[in-house]
Amino acid sequence: MNVVIIEDEYFSAEKLIHQLEKINTSIKVLVVLPSVESCINWFKNNPEPDLIFADIQLEDKKSFELFKQLQLNVPIIYTTAYDQYALQAFKQNSIDYLLKPIDLDELRTAIKKYENLEYRLLKKGLNFQPEKIKEEFKEKFLVKRGGQLEVIKISEVAYFKSEQKLSFLITFSNQKYIVEQTIDQLVDQVDNKKFNRISRSRLISIDSIKKIHNHFNGRLKLELNPPEDEEVFVSRERVQNFKEWLDS
Secondary structure (H helix, E strand, O other): OEEEEEOOOHHHHHHHHHHHHHHOOOOEEEEEEOOHHHHHHHHHHOOOOOEEEEOOEOOOOEHHHHHHHOOOOOOEEEEEOOOOOHHHHOOOOEEEEEEOOOOHHHHHHHHHHHHHHHHHHHHHOOOOOHHHOOOOOOOEEEEEEOOEEEEEEHHHEEEEEEEOOEEEEEEOOOOEEEEOOOHHHHHHHOOOOOEEEEEOOEEEEHHHEEEEEEOHHHOEEEEEOOOOOOOEEEOHHHHHHHHHHHHO
16 A cells, blocks of 8 residues: 655654554555645656545645645545544545544554445445545444344434443433444444544434533533433544534
């Protein structure tokens, strides 16, 4: 896999390269580009890579400017310290949006997203053209209830949460089931227009939200349907993305 890193911070680029080496030694970083101008020059004179990792705030402009000027047919994983650009990023070939400092497990999940996308497209004989690819989301979940199996439609799901290394599905009728997928996996399997990951351990449906309260330390406190015994918060680093999701 040939990769280009767009990053103007030397130590951030070096850390990302080391993390990629840990995940897959076959990943080859072709070049690290610090500015929009250097990117334009490089992409005009070199073949497209398989994947781009792009910071947003570069030394001359935002990397969004690059993708407006060049029609690149390459998936992008954004790596940034700013969470306010998430919505804009997902409109520009983005398959993931990682906040710095980048967590190794989240980076591994992002790489897996790329690999799954690449496999699906190869089977269909297509190149990466996100506007032409219809996302396939789960419409139902097969769950156990006692000695029986039940099918839960996605429209019945209020939220997912993880507890003690297990993932649970909670319905609007307040039924709780164990599911095999992790929260990381569920994020890719449900429609992100209807579900939002408000923290590392919780993924909620927009229809489950009853009330939203401002809370200290930049967080938001939610009242959900069905109600939870514990307090539910939108983590501080996800608040902006959550507000944009509600307003989209």
